[in-house]
Amino acid sequence: MLQLIDISFAFAKAETLKNISLDIIQGTHVAVIGESGCGKSTLLDITYGLLQAKKGQILWDDEELTGPDHHLVPGHPMMKYVPQEFDLMPFTSVFENVGEHLSLQKDDRVSRILELLDVVDMSDLKDRKVKTLSGGQKQRVAIAKALAQEPQLLLLDEPFSHIDNFRKNALRRKLFDYLTVNNISCLVATHDRDDVLSFCDKTVIMQEGAIIDYRTTAQVYEKPLSVYTASLFDEVNLIPKEWLNSEKDLILYPHQLKISETGFKVDVQQSFFQGADFLIVAQKDGKQVFFKSKQAISNEKQLFLNVFPENLALRN
Numbered sequence: 595m596l597q598l599i600d601i602s603f604a605f606a607k608a609e610t611l612k613n614i615s616l617d618i619i620q621g622t623h624v625a626v627i628g629e630s631g632c633g634k635s636t637l638l639d640i641t642y643g644l645l646q647a648k649k650g651q652i653l654w655d656d657e658e659l660t661g662p663d664h665h666l667v668p669g670h671p672m673m674k675y676v677p678q679e680f681d682l683m684p685f686t687s688v689f690e691n692v693g694e695h696l697s698l699q700k701d702d703r704v705s706r707i708l709e710l711l712d713v714v715d716m717s718d719l720k721d722r723k724v725k726t727l728s729g730g731q732k733q734r735v736a737i738a739k740a741l742a743q744e745p746q747l748l749l750l751d752e753p754f755s756h757i758d759n760f761r762k763n764a765l766r767r768k769l770f771d772y773l774t775v776n777n778i779s780c781l782v783a784t785h786d787r788d789d790v791l792s793f794c795d796k797t798v799i800m801q802e803g804a805i806i807d808y809r810t811t812a813q814v815y816e817k818p819l820s821v822y823t824a825s826l827f828d829e830v831n832l833i834p835k836e837w838l839n840s841e842k843d844l845i846l847y848p849h850q851l852k853i854s855e856t857g858f859k860v861d862v863q864q865s866f867f868q869g870a871d872f873l874i875v876a877q878k879d880g881k882q883v884f885f886k887s888k889q890a891i892s893n894e895k896q897l898f899l900n901v902f903p904e905n906l907a908l909r910n
């Protein structure tokens with residue numbers, strides 16, 4: 595188990611990380627999300643031992659991990675990190691990059707590298723020199739290289755940011771399956787809600803260097819504590835309690851508002867095609883309201899919206 599206990603860190607005067615405490619039980623996949631600059635990469639850097647915490651402790655199975663003030667080479671054997679700028683050997687093949695630190699017998703080494711190249715779908719390019727690869731292909735090699743030494747904890751910073759949607763979904767499924775089967779924990783900083791919702795058991799919400807929520811992904815998404823949290827997943831509505839006679843103001847995603855006979859009246863402003871449906875932007879009392887519709891709706895049309903499903907107003 596990884597434990598971060600009351601970690602603080604500052605690049606300059608202002609604190610970049612403030613009193614961060616976090617437990618990751620072995621085998622759990624944890625997403626770290628938050629607005630740009632809130633400290634996600636810094637949190638991964640500190641965990642890996644690239645930066646020295648000003649205060650606090652990092653424990654691995656109750657043993658303290660010391661930072662760069664205490665050893666020359668950063669990192670710890672049971673932990674591997676794929677940062678945003680990945681560290682590969684450009685003039686060497688994909689195959690040799692993945693196997694760089696592997697000290698296995700020849701046959702085992704080859705089969706291990708081939709297994710990992712399959713996980714990241716790079717088997718066909720195994721003999722290519724890394725410098726000839728695209729950004730997304732390099733990113734996949736970096737992930738395979740990190741997995742090669744069988745870490746117990748994998749730290750990923752925006753791991754699929756260079757990878758096209760077509761490959762991303764298949765890669766994510768294969769990678770997270772591999773982590774689950776091998777009981778590898780994962781801490782992943784991301785801006786992509788699909789990484790979080792489909793693949794992470796728990797989610798950390800960061801704001802201005804602090805953790806403001808850490809619950810199961812389903813809880814964080816379904817019962818967001820603030821508009822800030824909800825806005826990391828989707829467009830968000832804060833519906834004042836007077837509009838629907840609810841007990842309190844409601845935080846609602848667009849799909850949780852439906853056109854109805856009752857509810858509150860809005861003026862439609864714009865429809866945006868999103869593939870399966872349309873995102874409709876409407877207005878009430880000078881406030882923008884977002885909801886979903888199967889069809890586009892003509893501008894300036896007036897209609898009523900209500901909560902969907904109806905019992906959501908009670909749960910919110």
Ligand SMILES: Nc1ncnc2c1ncn2[C@@H]1O[C@H](COP(=O)(O)OP(=O)(O)OP(=O)(O)O)[C@@H](O)[C@H]1O
Nearest residue numbers: 605606610628629630631632633634635636637783
């Ligand atoms: N080397 C550095 N020197 C000084 N300040 C830094 C340095 N690296 C990051 N910062 C600052 O620390 C804060 C946190 O940065 P960090 O990269 O951790 O954010 P992030 O949440 O990962 O952002 P993003 O989502 O854009 O990658 C930011 O205000 C950033 O400007």
